[in-house]
Amino acid sequence: MRRRSSSNTPLADLEGIVTPSGLHFERHHTGVPAIDPDTHRLTIHGLVDRPLVFMIDDLVRMPSVSRFHFIECSGNSAREWSPAGAANVQLSHGLASCSEWTGVLLADLLDEVGVKPEASWIVAEGADAGLMSRSVPLERALDDVIIAYGQNGEAVRPEQGYPLRLLVPGCEGSVSVKWLRRLEVAHMPSMARDETSKYTDLLPDGTARQFTLVMDAKSVITRPSGEQKLDRPGFREIRGLAWSGRGAISRVEVSTDGGGSWADAEIEGPRYAKSFTRFRSPWRWDGGRHVLMSRATDDTGYVQPTLAALLEARGRATIYHNNRIKAWEVHESGEVTNVEA
Amino acid sequence: MSRRSGLVAAALIVAAGAAIAAESERAGLGHEATAEELSAAGYTVFPDGRGLPQGRGTAREGKAVYQQFCAACHGRNAEGDEAAAA
Structure with missing residues (x-):
């Protein structure tokens, strides 16, 4: 079945702060994979004392947090660079949604593997066809990043990364890698496609801002x-x-x-x-x-x-x-x- | 702050005896990755070359491989292809 690679949340029709999971915006770079949760593995390796593999059951047993966070695609409001902008709020701002996310703090998982002193970045990789990959500074990874398996009281939806997604609060959506399969603790960012060719901001002098992760107010x-x-x-x-x-x-x-x-x-x-x-x-x-x-x-x-x-x-x-x-x-x-x- | 440090602190307050997660800093969940699992997980090649697998052959041989498998998207001389990148 052919799917659209993106869809927007109908913000004008919603109340309160929670986006119903089925109305969460979608943006897929290489489709939505069907993943068997019983065999899905999250491997954490690289600059660690003990490379570990976590099954979903392992993660559910870990201490859990549930927190409300928005996810906003950094391309949200891209049409708003022209003075008038998009015709309605779904088109102009609908690549943003907010959920109660449940999961394990990445900091707790990094305690399990033991991060080596020379580490400074984490490279996250999804299990979609293109192995969507983004790098996260270690300092941020140790702060409030969640490995999420729950969304609004139920499992994370397939379009949102089932059975597991990275959730990097406050940062551009593509960093919250869906269908998370691998975390490599590293000495530098991987400079993947989606943090070089895409998701960088070209300035008038020909240079580009890179790793502009935070979504401003x-x-x-x-x-x-x-x-x-x-x-x-x-x-x-x-x-x-x-x-x-x-x-x-x-x-x-x-x-x-x-x-x-x-x-x-x-x-x-x-x-x-x-x-x-x-x-x-x-x-x-x-x-x-x-x-x-x-x-x-x-x-x-x-x-x-x-x-x-x-x-x-x-x-x-x-x-x-x-x-x-x-x-x-x-x-x-x-x-x-x-x-x- | 990681949740674990809070647990450990709480367990220390109740002092010895109680079996509430104080025996170790770690939960001990997950299993050590086997060589097979690590191989299946894959790896990252970093911009400084770290992570590259052991290579073989010569640049001349590599050029032929590149022209066959890579040039269509990355350009004849790896200069990139705007159309393919879109």
Whole structure:
């Protein structure tokens, strides 16, 4: 059966911070493999004292953690480099989803194998046809990285890496290698295809930023948003999602006049680090034209930038890591469209 | 902080006797990889050449192999092929 290599989460139709597993965005580089969990092996080797093989049962017996984290493809919002951007929020921001992930801390598994002092990177490899591979700095691997077998209370879905995936919180999605089969503890990154030819950011001077793993703070209004229609004036809530790969969201501001003035939105529900965070702001539509925008700040003080600021810093050749402030225009007809911010 | 250090600390507080995971730093799960398993797992070739398997033959022989199996995507002189890379 032919499958699409990517699909987007319908953010405008969802409530709260959890993405139902079946609506999690998908991005596969070489298809979705069918893996027998009873024979699947995770081998950890390289610069270690004891190369070990873990079956799924071994991993389930290890101390477990369950944590809410978003995954965002670094190509999310790639269409947003043009001033107006994509027509609706599924297209503009839908390569981001959030789940409760359950699994083993990679730090615990590295304790089991014993990491040699000269090690500085971990190379992760998936069991898909192309052996998708990414390198993770050891410091980050020892921090909050999870070897996940659970997602939202059930097993990780096949499209999300069943039976095992790497989960690198806050980092670009492709680093969270799915169908994880091998971890090699190493002295340097492997410079795999997906960290050289792809997933690097070309700058105006011809050099490229590499290993730009962290997803910067971002937010988007999901209601009202592009292609929706307001049926009549009156009260309605502006709702949206904010997230940051550096930590927790500390503030979200909303503007209804195209950035002329801003007001703090209310954070609704949990405010976990490196997780979707829900914001809402009461609004009474007067039937006139309005341009709606949101701007997130995280607990490191980082403020979500405008498109102009991103272009100033990175030029026009880069396609990844677009966290610009997004604008939607509410017309007098009630129709909502994307608009140049 | 790894979860294990927390477990060990907790076990130390309850002191001796209790069999709660304090006997070792490690859980001892998983099994030592056999040579066969390591071979099946594969390896990474790093940019500095580490990880390359033992080679044989000459550059002249290698050129013929490259032209047959690699050049279609990587270019006649390994300069890359934009179309193949897309």
